[in-house]
Amino acid sequence: MKPMVQMNTPGVYVVEKSAFPNSVVAVETAVPVFIGYTEKARNGGKSLTNLPFKVNSMAEFIEYFGSAPIAKFDIKSKDIGPKEKKPAEEKKDGGDDPVTPNNEEGKISLDITDYSITRSSTPYVLYYSMLLFYQNGGGPCYILSVGDYNSDPSADHFIAGIDLLLKEQEPTMIVMPELVMLTSEKDVYKVQQHALMHCGDKVKSRVAILDVFNGYLGRDDASGDVIENFRTGVGINNLDWGAAYYPWINTSLVSENSLSFININDESREVLVNILNRELLAPIESNIQTIGTLESPTTQDVTQKQKLQNVQNQYKKLLDAVKELHPHIDAQFDAINKTLIKMSPIFNTILKEINEKINLLPPSGAMAGIFSMVDHGRGVWKAPANVSLNSVVSPAVNLTHYDQEDLNVPLSGKAINAIRSFVGEGTLVWGARTMDGNSLDWRYINVRRTMIMIEQSIKTAAKAYVFEPNVANTWVTMKGMIRNFLTGIWKQGGLAGSSPEEAFSVSIGLGETMTPNDILEGIMRVTVLVAVTRPAEFIEITFTQQTQKS
Template sequence: MTPSRTTPGVYVTETPAFGTSIVGIPTAVPVFIGYTQYAGDPVTGALLYGVPVAITSMTEFIAYFGGAAPRSYRVSMAAAGATPDFQASFTVPGSGSIGLDVAMTGFDLSATSPDASQFCLYAHLRLFFANGGGPCYVVSVGSYWSGQSPVVAPDPVPAAWIPAAIAAGDPVTGAPGLLAGLAAAAGKTGPTMIVIPEACQLNLADYGRVACAMLAQAGALQDRMAILDLPGCLMADTVTGLQACQNDLVTAIAPQVTNVGFGVAYAPALNTSIVAPGDILYTNLAAPNGDNSVVNNILTTQANMLYSGAQLATVQTAIATAFPVTRSSTNTTQYSGSTSSATTPPVAYPTPGADLSAWQWTLDRLLLDALPVFQQIMQLIATKMNVLAPSAGLAGIWTMNDSNNGVWDAPANVALDSVTSPFCDMSDAQQGGFNAPLNGEAINIVRSQPNRGSVVWGARTLDGNSQDYRYIQARRTLIYIDQSIRAALQPYAFAANDATTWATVTASVSAFLTGVWQAGGLMGSTASQAFTITCGIGSSMTAQDVLNGDMIVSIMLQMIHPAEFIELTITQAMQG
């Protein structure tokens, strides 16, 4: 610019004295993959299936992906020798009123078979945010209504819509499923955790495909970790059952044993309080095939015991409206309740176009207020719906812990919110087989502790036999440092590979690591004890490296490891 100066005066030229500063990347950004009611942009209406969508709250989740999947439960006689869910009084022709054991089982909306496909991503997101979760990504792999892709699902949902099944899928062949969503997440920069809560319900072969793909992606990208639930954990309410799940996990992830350092597993499932009885309607109990005979009988029998006259007629009509009994030509059993829907329900039917859910809610409140056994049934449904895999809740714990203490602090010894108890209790001796198994594939256990609730009591990766990557915070701190420095050094690509660039890079990395050390992320009484950095010929590079265009920055870190085992040594001293 000097030759172009024509006006006398003072000119200032600023020359940068320091290199580019390094800013730490976000450490706790999970990507959730699963089934939703729909996936669409609330503004444009564009479909967003298979697209990672950034959200920060349940309000945004509902706007983009809708609400919870409908869940249906059936009241039936408990099998001989089985533990009943509750006992109720029935009116049986020729026997009068008798007490019988009652079981409640889940089933899909198209059949009466046990329901193995419980779409629960909505509930898991609620558990995530309840435990301190923040910004995250969600990838919807499809609507939980088979063959449908609604941006907004109609209310009521057409009877012809049949729920889809949770599937692993195959991104190579194009078969929809969880693997396709995982493939979509691979191309997104930003996520640091992979969470697929519904995968634990797959059969072992498909679970293995999904779990291995999660570990493979984390190991290949090295910017995220996979949080795994044990296969079949939703049914494991005993230590023996949980040990079987542990063995299945070992079998499932065997093909990815080289990447287990990027994986973490938690158990058991959790009894949560995410779903309250007030969140459930009688529609969760209405039989899809129309055979409401058992629940109709239970409710009507209690109504006959509690009411008479006009009150009895009102309650009976409400029961018949909510739970009409379908009778076939071969079914001659007479029930104490009505055998068809009431023509004049106690709550007037909504007019066409009116809000059907508000009418259903009003009818539901009438039954709840009038019949204690109906309240009991609703509580049982809530209890069953509240059994959730732990991965999403732990993703929230990781987020909260990073915010409060830093990524280098172990995300353990923290109580979970909205969790009433672990699905399975165990002793210290029993936990040892999970925390330190011979193969090193450790499973972190959530334990119930007096006056503290359900506490995360473990902080190991699946590479528990490694001295380098045994602990979660060591692996995640390395990811944080690696990704932060990597992003900051991008501007130096194609810069002169000389002493000036080496000094600038060394200064930038040193300043960043000094900040990490000062925050408590590295061990050492001084910064020089916490880390060392070398970059240059004779230290980290050779002359041939320079000719090859390689600039090598060598960093040695002194990582922090947790006090996992605390030993008290107590000695009695003699008087005098």
């Protein structure tokens, strides 16, 4: 209350008094921070490396942080004898080996030789994860570049990046899609534990969206159960501040048309030429030799031989160009690449293998977009589940109803949210739990994030009353401010109850939340009880037969 004005001169004095309490403004809930490696990190002449920087669109990301890396792959050959004599047990499930992002083999066959395609360049995937983020409803976000494409990725870079966020108040989610591309599984878990500790012990205002290391593999893979490894690796601390998703996803971000033989390492270019020689030149040379062995060739045979020799010369020139051309130097690059695509089925198979490997991504970038879309469309209290993923072809592992049982309700409580494919519906997010599934308080992601929003909003508004008199007038004003805010949340559907009294309560005052000693020590205590909405995760419909009425 303002003091009375000093009245020394006769006249009329106007005194204005505030009729309404201050208002609580809801904090933003959908502001992820992406930590990873970018082509560049520069705003004009200023470096943005290790500096959280806010962008609002993919165009801004490209302006400040650059574009995608050029993925490089090796083609290696291994002679295994005649194809018909190859042992059947060497192939799994009667098909090719699974396509994987690191150094796993995807094989193509040509006569007596198997050629394996493996990624040789470091799989920097932040750019593609940003595409997924914006194509799934993402908005404003922070980018924390910890290095460029010449950097050697390490756990220390990610940990240092997380620590830099202690000074940032706005981000509400930590997303690190490139983390699971590290070669050391132990390093991945060390960073994920650090992220959970950062969220739960230090800032208490954000959650971590985690990926499963080797999450493109099934749980019955010979290398081990990736889910059990993840559950063991992340530990047991601060689990309600994180959510994990499995499996990885096959996307449609990169088209085969955007790939070329430049994606094949220079060292493997010779192998590619040998493959094309055998596919394109060998049949022509064989026909030329056959015509040459004829004792009395006809005019038609001679004409055919000349045509074949012309084609042979064209192919040789083409393959010689493949060895030497560079896309940034030679203007003929695009034309020769298109010619190869039209002529060579095996070259198309190679590009398809490369395309599948590049498009296989961890899901955290897409999930950050889903969180943002649901927050803006329905509210943070709506569970980010039963939502389809855009630009996603399929999950890397096809999960069934029974496969998900242990993911969703394990004995340890470390729930992993499934990404599943449904006929006629596409690829859906089919889980809404934190990793603290045994906690009735913090089992659901939307409950944790709603409480973060309420807590941080009220905390920010309450700063206006620091050092105010700890008396009834202040208590009434503060209670009204909080009640008005929670009433608005209840009207939007964020709190459960048929009336505000059932949805929340606010208590403050001497003898109610404070003792005389609290007031002497300058402590004002406010107690807020809220009934946060929880998702209908399991719907049971009971059917009973009744007797005929007529």
